[in-house]
Amino acid sequence: MSHILATYARFPVTLVRGEGTRVWDDGGKEYLDFCSGIAVNTLGHSPKCLVDAITRQAATLIHCCNLYGIPQQEDLARVIVEDHVRIPGKVFFSNSGAESNDGLIKSARRFGHARPQPNGSPRYEILSFSQSFHGRTLGGISATGQDKVKEGFEPLPTGFRHLPFNDLAALEAAIAPETVAILLEPVQGEGGVIPATPEFLRGAKALCEKHDLLLLLDEVQVGFGRCGDTMAWREIAPEVEPDGISWAKGMGGGFPIGSFWLSDRTVDGGKTALSSLMGPGSHGTTYGGSPLACAASLAVLKEVLSDGIQQNVTERARQIRDTIAAWDHPLVTEVRGLGLLIGIGLDVSKMNIPEGKLPSIHLSALLLEAGLLAPPAGPHTLRLLPPLNVTETEVAQALELVRTSLDQCLSSPANPAGGVRG
Structure with missing residues (x-):
């Protein structure tokens, strides 16, 4: 048994x-x-660069809590921001894709307090899409546009609406005073492998600029080379600049690690960076960004960039x-x-x-x-x-x-x- x-x-x-x-x-x-741990084993099973990185780091320092500096985090964050995203921003390290998406959801709520509705009430609503998948935490299943993952877990957190994917008119019509962000997968993996169209991705960004919304991209399954470019959205509409991105799965090549990135762009006319809204005490994790996890991910992401x-x-x-x-x-x-x-x-x-x-x-x-x-x-x-x-x-x-x-x-x-x- x-x-x-x-x-x-x-x-x-x-x-x-x-x-x-x-x-x-x-x-x-x-x-x-040809499952690769569902897009996790980026370089296959037990690649030498990953095994060597884990072995070296495990013999040096496996875990250190986030009350102290962790140089491997700084190294990995620099590679992610400068070499992969190539847009100024800051990274938070988690343990999974669901945690990374929860971090994006919290960041959007924080932005909604900093940039409230005209009546002073916080903006909080996140628009996502039918057949999407954003994880199995309560926040993740609330954002997910599939009823089957929600059954038996009601009442769910409020503040989410699901719209037809690749339907720009429906998206524009749905924006309300309380809307704060649009969350989408550049390619819906669990929903049937459905890519966003270039027109839809560009249109979503234009609506975000028009209505002061955040464009949040869930690249948990598709990021770091899976779709060709190291960032999946650039394969679709390279000129689009997101405000936040979540990752996990392939970024560790089999070692559990996740992260989310927030842009350094200013949100109030040049004074405050979006990434600065998540300050001390706003978010945290015990295991996220350990020296061992970061060393493993760094080895994988450098290899993804190799010839x-x-x-x-x-x-x-x-x-x-x-x-x-x-x-x-x-x-x-x-x-x-x-x-x-x-x-x-x-x-x-x-x-x-x-x-x-x-x-x-x-x-x-x-x-x-x-x-x-x-x-x-x-x-x-x-x-x-x-x-x-x-x-x-x-x-x-x-x-x-x-x-x-x-x-x-x-x-x-x-x-x-x-x-x-x-």
């Missing part, structure tokens, strides 16, 4: 070892890993798209996403699915049996999230397994209508 709380519907495999783009289960079976990584993301993404297009497979409706965050849309009307199974989960299970880890993204999308240094050969091997498993899902002659039964 397991003593683990049953909050996960796990696939029937237990992984015990990983190296590069491959993992092995407790029975010795080998798999290609070849971003080019490889571009080339492997093209390989995936070109190969799937050449199949002209009847079950593939489209290929969505940016860089190596790829969503394969499924035509469920033509799929032969066991009773009670969701199409994407059924396909993921078939791929697992075939030796490929690839997670779903909603009921109708398969997600591919290989390490950023995945090779051409590994991509070809993985895609052949995808094609074969798609063939298995095609409706049989005895069931020509296909579809989900149940």
Whole structure:
């Protein structure tokens, strides 16, 4: 009997070892890993630069509380601000994406007190979008535009509204006197791998400038090279400058760390920086930004900037798209996403699915049996999230397994209508 709380519907495999783009289960079976811990293992499993950084730092200083200076935080923050974001600002280090998003939500509330409504009441409302995902804390699920993550946790914190994604007119119409920020994912990962359009991202920024709102970007799943550029929003609309960004997942390459960034831009005519509104006592964490976590992340983020990584993301993404297009497979409706965050849309009307199974989960299970880890993204999308240094050969091997498993899902002659039964 397991003593683990049953909050996960796990696939029937237990992984015990990983190296590069491959993992092995407790029975010795080998798999290609195109899940990467859900966009976490940026450089694959146990890359030398990460192992060496963790080993060196663990032998020196593992933890130091944030009452004292931590040089590894300063080094990592400088690399994030100067080399990745490339916009002046300040960074807070957390432990996860949900914590990072909670930090952005608190920052928006603080801004709403500093820049209140005309009647003096604080602004507090954050506009987010249908099918978004911003974490599983109470703040995160309140910001998330999916009802399934909220069920059984009511009453939730107020101050959030969810709008159609990529609908600029709906966004503009929704802005109210109490609105303080717009929160969006440049690419919705859990919601089906849906990128923001350039027009939508530019329009959201223009509305923020017009109404004195904050533009907050959740790059937890998409940041630090996953989508090509080190910042996903620059792949969509490079001229846009956000006010805040959250990260986690890939920034540690497998070691738990998160962070959020706030711009240094002034918010009151040149006197006060947005980043200065979160002063001493406004936010904190026990473990966030430990010397060990920062050393691990620094090794990963420097490698992301090295020669070849971003080019490889571009080339492997093209390989995936070109190969799937050449199949002209009847079950593939489209290929969505940016860089190596790829969503394969499924035509469920033509799929032969066991009773009670969701199409994407059924396909993921078939791929697992075939030796490929690839997670779903909603009921109708398969997600591919290989390490950023995945090779051409590994991509070809993985895609052949995808094609074969798609063939298995095609409706049989005895069931020509296909579809989900149940």
